[in-house]
Structure formats: C-alpha cells, structure tokens
Amino acid sequence: MVLGAAESAVLAFDVGGTDLKAGLVDTAGNVLGLRRRATPHDPLRPGEAILDAVEALASEFAAEFPAHPAKAACIVVPGIVDSDTGVGIYSANLGWRNFPFGEKAAQRLGLPVSFGHDVSTAAEAEFRFGAARDFRNVVVMVVGTGIAAAVISDGYPVRAGGFAGELGHALVPDPDGPGHTILEAVGSAGAIARRYSDKAGTPRAGAREVLERATAGDALAARIWADAVDALAFSLSQCVSIIGTEAVVVGGGLAEAGEGLLQPLRSRLDELLDFQRRPIIMRAQLGQDAGLLGAAMRARALLPAAKAASGTGTGR
Amino acid sequence: MVLGAAESAVLAFDVGGTDLKAGLVDTAGNVLGLRRRATPHDPLRPGEAILDAVEALASEFAAEFPAHPAKAACIVVPGIVDSDTGVGIYSANLGWRNFPFGEKAAQRLGLPVSFGHDVSTAAEAEFRFGAARDFRNVVVMVVGTGIAAAVISDGYPVRAGGFAGELGHALVPDPDGPGHTILEAVGSAGAIARRYSDKAGTPRAGAREVLERATAGDALAARIWADAVDALAFSLSQCVSIIGTEAVVVGGGLAEAGEGLLQPLRSRLDELLDFQRRPIIMRAQLGQDAGLLGAAMRARALLPAAKAASGTGTGR
Missing domain, CATH: 3.30.420.40 (ATPase, nucleotide binding domain)
Structure with missing residues (x-):
C-alpha cells in the first residue's frame, strides 16, 4: 500500500x-x-x-x-x-x-x-520548497495585473474559508488625494502602467517601462513607482502589526524588477514600522x-x- | 491518573x-x-x-x-x-x-x-468560553488606555513568537493632517480623552464623558468620537482583508459604551469593505x-x- x-x-x-x-x-x-x-x-x-x-x-x-x-x-x-x-x-x-x-x-x-x-x-509551494521554507510566519504576495496573497501563520496556511489573503483589496492611502483606495489600484503592475499612462498622456506603457523611465530620470515615472512601493509597504506594515509577519515573498510580474522593487520596499517598510520586527523581503523562487x-x-x-x-x- | x-x-x-x-x-x-x-x-x-x-x-x-x-x-x-x-x-x-x-x-x-x-x-478565554466561541476566525480587541489584540485564525491562536496582535501600533489615516499615525493614537479610550481635552482646551475628560458630550450635541466631541470609530474600523478592515476575520470581540474600557460604540463601528466598517464578508462585531462577555x-x-x-x-x- x-x-x-x-x-x-x-x-x-x-x-x-x-x-x-x-x-x-x-x-x-x-x-x-x-x-x-x-x-x-x-x-x-x-x-x-x-x-x-x-x-x-x-x-x-x-x-x-x-x-x-x-x-x-x-x-x-x-x-x-x-x-x-x-x-x-x-x-x-x-x-x-x-x-x-x-x-x-x-x-x-x-x-x-x-x-x-x-x-x-x-x-504553499514557496513555503514548503521555495523562498519561504525557513520561516513560519509568511506572506506570499503575487503582484501582477492584480494583487493576490497567501498568509501562513505559525507554520500553517490561513484559509478562513477562502477569505484570507485579499491583500489587493486592503485599504491604502490614496496618492491622488485625501482618503484611501485599495492596494491593487496603486501597487500592482497594472496600476503602475495605468497611472503613468493616464498622467503622462502617453499610450499604455508597461510597469517595466515605467521603472526604466524612472531610472533614466523621468520624475513622473519615479513618483508613480514610489507610490506603488509606498502602498505595498503600507499593506505589509499591516501584516506585520496584525500577524507578526517575519518573511515576505514577492512573486508575479512586478517581482521581475528584482532589487529595483525589493530594496526600496525594504527601506519604506522600515520607515513605517516602529518597534516591530522587520520582515525579510525576498523574491519568489519557484516562478x-x-x-x-x-x-x-x-x-x-x-x-x-x-x-x-x-x-x-x-x-x- | x-x-x-x-x-x-x-x-x-x-x-x-x-x-x-x-x-x-x-x-x-x-x-x-x-x-x-x-x-x-x-x-x-x-x-x-x-x-x-x-x-x-x-x-x-x-x-x-x-x-x-x-x-x-x-x-x-x-x-x-x-x-x-x-x-x-x-x-x-x-x-x-x-x-x-x-x-x-x-x-x-x-x-x-x-x-x-x-x-x-x-x-483565548473569550474564544473558548465567551463571545467568540462559535467562530473560527476572530480578532479580540481590548480598547482601553492603549489597544491590544489577539488573533485566532482557522480556530488556532496566532502567536508569531509574540509579535501577532499589535493592532494598537498598526497604521491608520491621521485625522489631524495628511499622512498616518497609529491606531492607539486615535482609537483608544486614552486617545479620545487626550485629543478632546487638547482641542477643547479643557481639563482631561474621560472617553465616557466625550461620548456623553457627543450625544448631547457637542460637535467637537462628536468628531473626536467619529475619528476613533473611523480608525478602529480602518484597522478591522485590514484584518478582514488579510486574514478573513469573521467575528470581532471588543473588550476593555471603551467597550462599556456598548452599542454606542459597536453600532457606528459596524456601519463604518461596512462602508470601508467591498465584496469581503462583514464580520460580526460584539462585546466581550467574560469581563x-x-x-x-x-x-x-x-x-x-x-x-x-x-x-x-x-x-x-x-x-x-
């Protein structure tokens, strides 16, 4: 058997x-x-x-x-x-x-x-075999057209009947005005592309192109990218405060920016947190x-x- | 044995x-x-x-x-x-x-x-014997001088080595300006008393007295109370999006306001959420x-x- x-x-x-x-x-x-x-x-x-x-x-x-x-x-x-x-x-x-x-x-x-x-x-695969395998309190965040996430607490996936991990719909400060919006509307690859194109009045550029323009000195592109990083860091700070997240794994299309995304994300999250421990932020491994x-x-x-x-x- | x-x-x-x-x-x-x-x-x-x-x-x-x-x-x-x-x-x-x-x-x-x-x-006692005993995804929030919380996911207390449940230090919009502050600085009984006294220029009133004045028509008191409710609802919305919270138990001194707190908290949280399920919000039972x-x-x-x-x- x-x-x-x-x-x-x-x-x-x-x-x-x-x-x-x-x-x-x-x-x-x-x-x-x-x-x-x-x-x-x-x-x-x-x-x-x-x-x-x-x-x-x-x-x-x-x-x-x-x-x-x-x-x-x-x-x-x-x-x-x-x-x-x-x-x-x-x-x-x-x-x-x-x-x-x-x-x-x-x-x-x-x-x-x-x-x-x-x-x-x-x-769960990243948690069992990939980037998060050495940690017990993990948020895996997939940032692409939208944003989805999975939460692992004390070594177990949190399911809540399917309602856990809706990080894309968590509230974040609205960079375009007072009040708030949702993470997916600012921090996703789709939002980066849309917000840049709308504000620049140009045809739709991809999130990768926005990052390239920011690196090349385009102030608007840099601001849109920083808004996305701010929003992602804001939501991760909520995870840290609520469930003591010790490791964050970032996957999806936006993770292809590698350290161009992860380094500013670490800095911004560090600024937002007080006495809480800083989670390790890394890229997904399993692709x-x-x-x-x-x-x-x-x-x-x-x-x-x-x-x-x-x-x-x-x-x- | x-x-x-x-x-x-x-x-x-x-x-x-x-x-x-x-x-x-x-x-x-x-x-x-x-x-x-x-x-x-x-x-x-x-x-x-x-x-x-x-x-x-x-x-x-x-x-x-x-x-x-x-x-x-x-x-x-x-x-x-x-x-x-x-x-x-x-x-x-x-x-x-x-x-x-x-x-x-x-x-x-x-x-x-x-x-x-x-x-x-x-x-955990509220979860085993008290208000939350029929639920598996619960946040118990104790609102007094400060704010502390405990998180139960899929029927188990989330510990994260002691770092879970720091809801009092989670970020919320700052009602006094742009940017953000922490929940404890707006939503706690201590913050309600301090913010009212500072703005009214009066000697320190308790949170209970601020609620009484709000009910009697004092516009400043009503605003301070509404700010607290907004901040508490904002943090609860984060819990719902991240861990699919289905029941919230409110204890501590502020819970003595009973429905004067819980009813506006439910309304505000309902406004903040989109497709997510609405958690039941109730008062702690075990005192x-x-x-x-x-x-x-x-x-x-x-x-x-x-x-x-x-x-x-x-x-x-």
Missing part, C-alpha cells in the same frame, strides 16, 4: 485567467507530461467548461502515459475559494459563483480530487510553475501514504 | 500594569481563592519582583487551601511575550527585557508553569476576569489528563 502510493502519479491543474496548465507528476516530482491550453471562457456554464478541459487533458495523459495511471488530482483556480468544501465561491474574471469543482471533478475523473486557490497553492507544483503537492496529500506521513501542510 | 488530574487545582496569575490578580482554580472552574495586589514595579529587578509576589501568593493559597494543592500554574503578562519559550521579551510599562518567566517560576514554585500574553490569554480564566485554562492544559484530551486550544 505504501509502496503503491509512493509510486503513484497525480494530476495537477492550474487554472489561470488566460492559461490552463496541466501536468502529470510522478512521486519524485518529475512532470511526465505538461500541457498548456487557453482557459475556456463560457459565460453560460463557466465551471463546467473548465471541467470539460480538465477531463480531456486527463484522458490525454492516460493515453500517453499508460504506465503511470493517476491516483489523485488537484485543481487550483483564482477568485474566492473554499478549499474545505471544494467550492469555487466567486471568480470575477471567469464568471462562476458557488460551483462545486471538487465534487464534480471527482465524479468526472473517478479520482479523489483536492481543490484550492491558485495563489494560496503557489504560496511560473509554483501553482502546478503546489497542486501536485495537494493531490499527493490525498494518497494513503502521504496521509499517514505528518506535515504535508495542506490542511490541519 | 486521569482522576487525579481531573481533581487538581491550578494557580492563575494575571499581571497587569496596575494590579496583579491571582486565583486558585479547581477543576470545575471555581475560583477557590482570589487575591488582588498592586503590581510590584522594581526598575532594577522588574521580573524577579513579579515572581516574588507570585511565590508569596502561591504560599498563601497553599496555607489557606491545604486540601487543594496546585498541580500547575500559569502567569500572563503584558508586552511582547514568547509563550513557546516562556520569555517576557519586552514590557514598556513594567520594564523587563528577555526575562525567562516560565523557567524561573517553575523553579520557584516547583510546578509546571505555562506563560503567556495577558490579552492573548483573555482572548475583567477573562485573563485569569484564560490563565487557569492554560495551566490546566499542562496536566496529563488535559494533555491527553484534544482541542485545549492553547497550543498546536
């Missing part, structure tokens, strides 16, 4: 707003097969359309790798997710509300299926595959051998 | 900035003896002075209740606390730094000793004894029968 489980392959599906990635992953973590498809968007049956693609991909893997039948699967999706019940509560981009992914996928695939949030699952690796980890946790082992970290 | 443990009394010590409360508590939760002393302040040996008082009180209980020998003890203190190692890391009011309370108290008392944070421990009850709960968790039982909730 233990050997059988140890030799089992699992199916991992990472459903993004644009791409759907799928992998058949063996016990050693080798990805035997990797597929990337455009994520199906079907306004009438948004959840079922995803499962159609999942089922087709599972059949392809079964035909291509008959010696490695999958023993479990995991699907991770964006939006608000209840991983305990397997329900996709809400996705603004993909359109479902309260769709029972876990239950329906298990019926279609005939396998035990784990279900989770894409960023939380990628963050674009973190979600898929995390999904494989969650699928494997469903198998008997993994269940018997302690510290899988995908649940309590 | 189980019966012996079940019949055991425990010692509970709640060390506050002003008072030190001590109780001998039997298995049924009855407080056999209750003492209240002025908290000793000794700038040269601040930690040892506390333990002198603890040891003297333990001797008094032993002499008075010879049929109920204590089998374990718990000391809870303010400041930054590492409950895992039993170290009082820092107390601004009482003066210690890195004092090993747990180890030294165990030597002096000859008993197993648990050590914890006063507000966290009171919050001034929550810390002592929580300490007794923690002490009892050290006993063999309690250790064998699941779900004591005082550790993982």
Whole structure:
C-alpha cells in the first residue's frame, strides 16, 4: 500500500485567467507530461467548461502515459475559494459563483480530487520548497495585473474559508488625494502602467517601462513607482502589526524588477514600522510553475501514504 | 491518573500594569481563592519582583487551601511575550527585557508553569468560553488606555513568537493632517480623552464623558468620537482583508459604551469593505476576569489528563 502510493502519479491543474496548465507528476516530482491550453471562457456554464478541459487533458495523459495511471488530482483556480468544501465561491474574471469543482471533478475523473486557490497553492509551494521554507510566519504576495496573497501563520496556511489573503483589496492611502483606495489600484503592475499612462498622456506603457523611465530620470515615472512601493509597504506594515509577519515573498510580474522593487520596499517598510520586527523581503523562487507544483503537492496529500506521513501542510 | 488530574487545582496569575490578580482554580472552574495586589514595579529587578509576589501568593493559597494543592500554574503578562519559550521579551510599562518567566517560576514554585500574553490569554478565554466561541476566525480587541489584540485564525491562536496582535501600533489615516499615525493614537479610550481635552482646551475628560458630550450635541466631541470609530474600523478592515476575520470581540474600557460604540463601528466598517464578508462585531462577555480564566485554562492544559484530551486550544 505504501509502496503503491509512493509510486503513484497525480494530476495537477492550474487554472489561470488566460492559461490552463496541466501536468502529470510522478512521486519524485518529475512532470511526465505538461500541457498548456487557453482557459475556456463560457459565460453560460463557466465551471463546467473548465471541467470539460480538465477531463480531456486527463484522458490525454492516460493515453500517453499508460504506465503511470493517476491516483489523485488537484485543481487550483483564482477568485474566492473554499478549499474545505471544494467550492469555487466567486471568480470575477471567469464568471462562476458557488460551483462545486471538487465534487464534480471527482465524479468526472473517478479520482479523489483536492481543490484550492491558485495563489494560496503557489504560496504553499514557496513555503514548503521555495523562498519561504525557513520561516513560519509568511506572506506570499503575487503582484501582477492584480494583487493576490497567501498568509501562513505559525507554520500553517490561513484559509478562513477562502477569505484570507485579499491583500489587493486592503485599504491604502490614496496618492491622488485625501482618503484611501485599495492596494491593487496603486501597487500592482497594472496600476503602475495605468497611472503613468493616464498622467503622462502617453499610450499604455508597461510597469517595466515605467521603472526604466524612472531610472533614466523621468520624475513622473519615479513618483508613480514610489507610490506603488509606498502602498505595498503600507499593506505589509499591516501584516506585520496584525500577524507578526517575519518573511515576505514577492512573486508575479512586478517581482521581475528584482532589487529595483525589493530594496526600496525594504527601506519604506522600515520607515513605517516602529518597534516591530522587520520582515525579510525576498523574491519568489519557484516562478511560473509554483501553482502546478503546489497542486501536485495537494493531490499527493490525498494518497494513503502521504496521509499517514505528518506535515504535508495542506490542511490541519 | 486521569482522576487525579481531573481533581487538581491550578494557580492563575494575571499581571497587569496596575494590579496583579491571582486565583486558585479547581477543576470545575471555581475560583477557590482570589487575591488582588498592586503590581510590584522594581526598575532594577522588574521580573524577579513579579515572581516574588507570585511565590508569596502561591504560599498563601497553599496555607489557606491545604486540601487543594496546585498541580500547575500559569502567569500572563503584558508586552511582547514568547509563550513557546516562556520569555517576557519586552514590557514598556513594567520594564523587563528577555526575562525567562516560565523557567524561573517553575523553579520557584516547583510546578509546571505555562506563560503567556495577558490579552492573548483573555482572548483565548473569550474564544473558548465567551463571545467568540462559535467562530473560527476572530480578532479580540481590548480598547482601553492603549489597544491590544489577539488573533485566532482557522480556530488556532496566532502567536508569531509574540509579535501577532499589535493592532494598537498598526497604521491608520491621521485625522489631524495628511499622512498616518497609529491606531492607539486615535482609537483608544486614552486617545479620545487626550485629543478632546487638547482641542477643547479643557481639563482631561474621560472617553465616557466625550461620548456623553457627543450625544448631547457637542460637535467637537462628536468628531473626536467619529475619528476613533473611523480608525478602529480602518484597522478591522485590514484584518478582514488579510486574514478573513469573521467575528470581532471588543473588550476593555471603551467597550462599556456598548452599542454606542459597536453600532457606528459596524456601519463604518461596512462602508470601508467591498465584496469581503462583514464580520460580526460584539462585546466581550467574560469581563475583567477573562485573563485569569484564560490563565487557569492554560495551566490546566499542562496536566496529563488535559494533555491527553484534544482541542485545549492553547497550543498546536
């Protein structure tokens, strides 16, 4: 039983707003097969359309790798997710509300299926295998078009029924006036691009271009970039004060700026904090595959051998 | 063994900035003896002075209740606390730094000793027995002269080595100008009294008096009260976005305003949140004894029968 489980392959599906990635992953973590498809968007049956693609991909893997039948699967999706019940509560981009992914996928695939949030699952992979593996109180922040985050406290992922980690919608001071706005509207790569283009009256530049212009002496670009850093640091200061965050892992497109982002972020956060300890701020290590690796980890946790082992970290 | 443990009394010590409360508590939760002393302040040996008082009180209980020998003890203190190692890391009011309370108290008392944070421990009592017992994602906020908080996520207290729950030092918009200040400087009972007196040019009024004046039509008092509510709601909105808080328990002196505080706090928080779920906001139930009850709960968790039982909730 233990050997059988140890030799089992699992199916991992990472459903993004644009791409759907799928992998058949063996016990050693080798990805035997990797597929990337455009994520199906079907306004009438948004959840079922995803499962159609999942089922087709599972059949392809079964035909291509008959010696490695999958023993479990995991699907991770964006939006608000209840991983305990397997329900996709809400996705603004993909359109479902309260769709029972876990239950329906298990019926279609005939396998035990784990279900989770894409960023939380990628963050758990960073926590187990990547940049955050030496820490117990971690915020993993994925900064791209929007901002998503996962919170790990005292070594355990905080789920709160899918409502934890909505850092993109946390309040920050509004750099364009009195009052406040949300982090995603100032600190995301999307916001940097939009705010610069709007104020400069130029066609849309990417966040990377705004940073290049700031480095080259463009005062407006420098201000937009500083606003983003201020907002990110403000939200991280809240994490430190509320949950004692000791390590921050930054992923997503904006993290490609590397120290051009992380160094000013450290300085600004240091200014905002008082007696609190300063979290270590570092870049994500696992890159674009973190979600898929995390999904494989969650699928494997469903198998008997993994269940018997302690510290899988995908649940309590 | 189980019966012996079940019949055991425990010692509970709640060390506050002003008072030190001590109780001998039997298995049924009855407080056999209750003492209240002025908290000793000794700038040269601040930690040892506390333990002198603890040891003297333990001797008094032993002499008075010879049929109920204590089998374990718990000391809870303010400041930054590492409950895992039993170290009082820092107390601004009482003066210690890195004092090993747990180890030294165990030597002096000859008993197993648990050590914890006063507000966290009171919050755990509210979570186990009081207002928050039906919820798994809770913030317990004690609003008095200052503001302290405890965080419970997915049913477990978040400790982060003593650095969680520093809500009083979380950033909030500064009502007196651009930029930001900390929650404690606007939202605490102490801040309400100080800000009103400073602006009105009157002798110091208490927070209760400021609320009375606001209710009677004093515009300045109403503004100061609204500023406090705004700041508290802002910090709670951060908790909701970061850790998906579903219930907020408000204790401390300011909670005595009851619905005069809670109703505007609910309205303001509702305005600040977007798609996030609204936490239930309620008043603490256990009152001034929550810390002592929580300490007794923690002490009892050290006993063999309690250790064998699941779900004591005082550790993982």
